[in-house]
Amino acid sequence: MSTDSAITSDLSPTDVGGITLTAPILSGRKSRLMRKLSLLPILTGFLTLCVVLMLVVVLWNIIAGGIGGLTWEFLTANPTEGMTKGGIFPAIFGTVFLVILMTIFAIPVGVATAIFLRYYARPDSRMARLVRVAVNNLAGVPSIVFGLFGLGFFVQFVGRGIDKAFYGGNLAFGQPAIIWASLTLAVLTLPVVIVTTEEAMRAIPRDYIEASYALGATRWQTIWHVVIPNSMAGILTGGILAVSRGAGEVAPIMFTGAAYYLPYLPAKLNDQFMELGYHVYVLSTQSPDVEKTLPLLYSTVLVLLLLTFALNALAVLIRMRLRMRYAG
Amino acid sequence: MPGNTPMTELVPKHLDSASSTAPPSVKIRVRRLNFYYGPTQALKNVDFDVVTNAVTALIGPSGCGKTTFLRTLNRMNDQVPGARAEGQVHLDGTDIHGPDVDVTALRRRVGMVFQKSNPFPKTIRENVAFGLRIAGIRDVFVIEEAVEESLRLAALWDEVKDNLDGLALQLSGGQQQRLCIARALAVKPDVLLMDEPASALDPISTGKIEELIEDLKSRYTIVIVTHNMQQAARISEYTGFFYMGELIEYGPTLKIFTTPAEKRTEDYVTGRFG
Numbered sequence: 001m002s003t004d005s006a007i008t009s010d011l012s013p014t015d016v017g018g019i020t021l022t023a024p025i026l027s028g029r030k031s032r033l034m035r036k037l038s039l040l041p042i043l044t045g046f047l048t049l050c051v052v053l054m055l056v057v058v059l060w061n062i063i064a065g066g067i068g069g070l071t072w073e074f075l076t077a078n079p080t081e082g083m084t085k086g087g088i089f090p091a092i093f094g095t096v097f098l099v100i101l102m103t104i105f106a107i108p109v110g111v112a113t114a115i116f117l118r119y120y121a122r123p124d125s126r127m128a129r130l131v132r133v134a135v136n137n138l139a140g141v142p143s144i145v146f147g148l149f150g151l152g153f154f155v156q157f158v159g160r161g162i163d164k165a166f167y168g169g170n171l172a173f174g175q176p177a178i179i180w181a182s183l184t185l186a187v188l189t190l191p192v193v194i195v196t197t198e199e200a201m202r203a204i205p206r207d208y209i210e211a212s213y214a215l216g217a218t219r220w221q222t223i224w225h226v227v228i229p230n231s232m233a234g235i236l237t238g239g240i241l242a243v244s245r246g247a248g249e250v251a252p253i254m255f256t257g258a259a260y261y262l263p264y265l266p267a268k269l270n271d272q273f274m275e276l277g278y279h280v281y282v283l284s285t286q287s288p289d290v291e292k293t294l295p296l297l298y299s300t301v302l303v304l305l306l307l308t309f310a311l312n313a314l315a316v317l318i319r320m321r322l323r324m325r326y327a328g
Numbered sequence: 329m330p331g332n333t334p335m336t337e338l339v340p341k342h343l344d345s346a347s348s349t350a351p352p353s354v355k356i357r358v359r360r361l362n363f364y365y366g367p368t369q370a371l372k373n374v375d376f377d378v379v380t381n382a383v384t385a386l387i388g389p390s391g392c393g394k395t396t397f398l399r400t401l402n403r404m405n406d407q408v409p410g411a412r413a414e415g416q417v418h419l420d421g422t423d424i425h426g427p428d429v430d431v432t433a434l435r436r437r438v439g440m441v442f443q444k445s446n447p448f449p450k451t452i453r454e455n456v457a458f459g460l461r462i463a464g465i466r467d468v469f470v471i472e473e474a475v476e477e478s479l480r481l482a483a484l485w486d487e488v489k490d491n492l493d494g495l496a497l498q499l500s501g502g503q504q505q506r507l508c509i510a511r512a513l514a515v516k517p518d519v520l521l522m523d524e525p526a527s528a529l530d531p532i533s534t535g536k537i538e539e540l541i542e543d544l545k546s547r548y549t550i551v552i553v554t555h556n557m558q559q560a561a562r563i564s565e566y567t568g569f570f571y572m573g574e575l576i577e578y579g580p581t582l583k584i585f586t587t588p589a590e591k592r593t594e595d596y597v598t599g600r601f602g
């Protein structure tokens with residue numbers, strides 16, 4: 001079979017046409033093969049076009065529906081009249097606050113884990129393998145499971161524990177709050193940070209590390225002065241990916257801290273908060289008058305998109321500047 | 329066994345040197361050194377005396393253990409998983425494998441320059457200051473002074489003095505290697521280990537490095553690995569010839585290159601093999 005197709009593909013179409021008897025068989029195979037070959041780029045091109053078109057339609061739909069409502073007032077005001085009027089400032093504020101807190105938790109823990117795996121644990125030790133299995137599986141868990149985990153572990157176990165220990169059993173931390181939501185999101189995004197950081201660390205030239213040791217640096221000094229600065233770009237990439245993964249997630253925060261509506265902004269770690277993704281969910285399913293919220297809904301989605309893009313762009317910029325500084 | 333030659337022969341008198349009075353002092357004394365990468369033995373029963381404030385060249389065909397030997401002198405091989413050293417290496421009389429030896433302090437005393445220049449992706453100043461900073465020196469003036477002194481010692485000062493905050497990786501290959509030398513000198517070592525420091529450089533840069541070594545040897549004990557016989561002959565006082573993990577012959581460079589005791593040494597230095 002393989003030799004056959006090798007022969008046929010060696011023949012040019014005119015050769016095939018001139019040969020009697022075997023010619024129809026050959027040309028039949030040939031043309032099927034040819035068709036298959038030329039169909040592939042067309043098919044992939046078409047599918048790519050479909051994807052691009054879908055993206056354009058989705059974006060167009062959101063932009064067209066949302067741009068009209070995107071006023072200064074919308075961005076800076078509170079929701080009013082049962083969320084059918086007013087703005088979404090608390091949700092924007094809450095989202096930014098949430099994502100920053102999440103990054104503050106996820107990056108140090110993720111980087112520390114990557115350092116442990118690469119520079120302290122022996123690669124085949126039981127501990128290292130356990131951590132790796134945990135990291136890999138964490139990435140595949142559905143996000144609603146994180147929500148339930150956050151509720152059970154952070155809110156009810158850790159939060160209530162804090163209340164018992166420090167607040168005489170009064171309710172302070174044992175309820176959904178921005179700290180628990182951001183910790184839950186941090187757990188969700190941890191694998192991304194760990195994997196990208198480890199990759200960046202693997203890419204550091206062995207020469208730098210040797211140079212550091214040869215100058216009398218300890219392992220920790222080498223990690224602190226050579227490894228971490230040189231994997232900054234990777235760490236930030238992990239941060240970007242974590243933020244873009246975390247910023248739109250609704251499931252992990254709906255039980256752990258996000259509020260339907262709040263008249264005030266979160267100021268303390270144990271306050272609840274409004275969040276853009278959750279606000280979209282609320283507007284589209286929980287509002288007393290869904291028809292009236294539709295324009296707001298579009299504008300909110302647009303803001304969520306823009307915010308994610310802006311955060312990404314910022315992180316990419318930081319990365320580029322770092323790369324320029326360290327590039328050879 | 330040539331490696332087991334007694335001490336008196338190991339530290340050779342300068343041949344036909346009128347000023348040879350006291351025997352040269354020994355900076356590093358290596359005895360019965362065996363080195364293993366896992367199951368494979370890379371050094372076999374090496375006895376070696378590195379003479380104070382002189383240049384010692386290590387020569388031998390590829391894979392004979394020169395780099396391995398060099399890296400046992402500042403315990404850089406500790407980094408290699410599964411590697412193991414047996415035998416004694418005494419630096420100024422102290423066993424560097426001893427239980428209370430601080431490896432970081434050892435490496436500050438025994439500096440190293442690598443074959444491929446490896447400046448950090450930092451500024452020129454920060455490269456030179458690296459060793460001082462990790463040694464806990466914070467004083468800006470001390471650091472500034474050490475940076476200038478080291479760059480002068482490495483014959484790089486005039487070329488970079490106006491650009492200390494420029495990136496090290498933007499220097500030429502030869503400048504980068506001299507920067508690495510300056511970086512190693514900044515922590516004030518006694519010994520400088522150099523593993524083919526000029527093998528990746530053009531002839532002019534190589535010449536500069538050789539001049540530099542010439543200037544440094546009055547203050548530092550230098551051990552240099554080289555594949556270049558002319559270079560070894562030009563810059564070193566002593567030469568050791570390694571072959572398949574053994575030290576075949578060690579003596580004054582002139583003797584190794586003119587009247588070697590061993591047939592294999594003669595074959596190697598005259599280019600008949602290797």
Ligand SMILES: Nc1ncnc2c1ncn2[C@@H]1O[C@H](COP(=O)(O)OP(=O)(O)OP(=O)(O)O)[C@@H](O)[C@H]1O
Pocket residue numbers: 365368370388389390391392393394395396397408
């Ligand atoms: N990290 C390592 N793991 C296992 N074996 C090694 C390692 N490094 C070197 N070896 C082996 O030890 C022997 C000596 O190597 P070494 O690098 O010391 O030779 P060399 O004389 O420096 O060679 P070259 O002139 O090519 O640099 C070689 O056979 C080499 O394969």
Ligand SMILES: [Mg+2]
Pocket residue numbers: 394395396523
């Ligand atoms: Mg070598």
